[in-house]
Amino acid sequence: MPVPANGKTRLTRGWKRAALGAGLSVALLATSLPAHADARFRSWVAEFKQTAIASGVSGRTYDRAFRGVDEPDLEVLEKARYQPEFKAEAWDYFDNRVQEHAISVGRQMAKKYKPWLDRIEARYGVDRNIVLAIWSMESNYGEILKNDKVMRNVVRSLSTLAYGDPKRAKFARNQLIAALKILQSGDIDESHLTGSWAGAMGHTQFIPTSYQLYAQDMDGDGRRDIWDSVPDALATAANLLRKNGWQSGQTWGYEVSLPDGRKFPSGRASLAKWQSLGVTRASGKPFRNGAESAELKLPDGRSGPVFLMTKNFRVIKAYNNSDKYALAVGLLADEIAGYGGLVADWNRPFTKLSMDEKQELQQRLSTYGYYEGKFDGKIGSGSRAAIMAYQERMGLTPDGHPSLEVLSTLRKK
Incomplete structure (x- = not known):
């Protein structure tokens, strides 16, 4: 999901299981709210209308958006309050994302949407396999949109956070205004304005403000529909990468091998310079462009896979400011394209399963x-x-x- 300037908000799955493990429940959360929470929420909604109108949202749009939204979504508050800090090991993170199913479906989608991917690649200059990998990472090629337990009313979710979560209130208010403007634009109607508990929307999981910046009408129907139009959603992702500096025709990076016993400086240097220091491609092939600048990354230590990351790696991080995320996108894209997987394996303390x-x-x-x-x-x-x-x-x-x-x-x- 594209991240806001003040940090990232990720979609958390399996919330019920996690909440129960922490001794929480929706019922317990409900008892922690004031006795007149629904009345107070409705009062908040009525008061926020003036803020929305002052921000350019019509009263008619506001009333339409909030029709039937008369109580906060307690599950949203529970998700917001219980965000477990789980730091996945490298093998765990990548095994769950760069795996046989994601690769197979990605190749199927590459064939199914080839005409559209041809157009997207030509218009935005972004590698189609990178776009497919983002689609996989964000919504499992749209499968998450079919899950009613995950997808919810964006207006209700964001108004719940703005009303009931002090830590996210400012973020939620800004996103709510943006969501109302999306509704007002006619790109989507209120019944289809759905997203994650934090407001991430569509196949490529854009928060409302990012949607406003990057959304595209690729299929030409007059609407920027990232919920039901795969071409629009993929073009929107490609547009984000292009506007953040994607270099057409260039890779995101290389898996490399390091000479034994040698230390390397931090920072960026040309691929030719890295090669002069003894760093070579793990595949044995030459670097494509020796003048290109790259940074050395060791996500699993020196004994795990090692990489030289180019500018496009940093561009992917505009989508999610995480090295692991950007690397997973790059590795999955290479697998979908048929370039093959890693030469070195992650440092896992057990025998891997298929x-x-x-x-x-x-x-x-x-x-x-x-x-x-x-x-x-x-x-x-x-x-x-x-x-x-x-x-x-x-x-x-x-x-x-x-x-x-x-x-x-x-x-x-």
């Missing part, structure tokens, strides 16, 4: 009563908790790793 084996792991854990989630092969907090519970029961080290060792013991039961 996507099919991870799904089998979830199914077997479910059979024995440890897991209640989807059999999607994505190892999140629910899967890790189930693995740990099983490991503890079996007298194994409860590390929660989705390992071949754990799957092998399950197969023997």
Whole structure:
């Protein structure tokens, strides 16, 4: 999701499981609100109308947007209040994002939308595979938009945050005004103005202010519809990258090998300079442009995969200011394009499972009563908790790793 200037707001999945793990519930949250919370919320909505009108939103648009929005969304407040600080290991982060299913579907979408991708690439100069990878990272190629437990009324979500979350109130007010202007523009009607709990919208998960800056009408129907038009959504993502300096025809970076026992300076240098210091492409191929500037990155230490990142890597970070996010986009894009995966592997303390084996792991854990989630092969907090519970029961080290060792013991039961 494109990030606002004052920080990032990410979509959190599995909130119910996380909340229960922290001893929270919607019912408990409700009891923590004032007895007349709904009346106070309606009063806030009535008062905010003048602010919206002063910002250029018509009274008619405001009334239409808030029709039926007469109480705060308690689930939004719960998500906002319970944001677990989980720092994923490199292998965990990338295994869940650069995996067989995402690659396969990305290639299918490349064929399905080829005519549109041809036009988008020609108009914006952004590599189609980067755009497809962002689509995967943001909404699983639109699958998340079909999940009613995740998607919700953007006006209600943002007004709830503006009313009930002091930490996010300023952000939410700004986003709410922008959302109302989107509705007023006619790009989408109120019944389809849906997004995450924090207001991230559409296939490529744009917050309202970012939508205003970058939204595109690629299919020519007169509306910038990132919810139901894949061409519009992908063009919007490409437009963001272009306006943030994407260099057409250039890569995001290279996996490289370092000579043993040598230290390297921080900062940027030309690829030719890095090569003179003994840094070579891990694939053995030459660098495309020796004059291009690049920065050395070691996301998993010297013993893991190592990279030289070019300017386009920094441009991807305009979408999400995270090295891991930008690297996952680049790696997934390369896999979708058929360039192949990493030469070096991440420093994982176990034997890696394939996507099919991870799904089998979830199914077997479910059979024995440890897991209640989807059999999607994505190892999140629910899967890790189930693995740990099983490991503890079996007298194994409860590390929660989705390992071949754990799957092998399950197969023997």
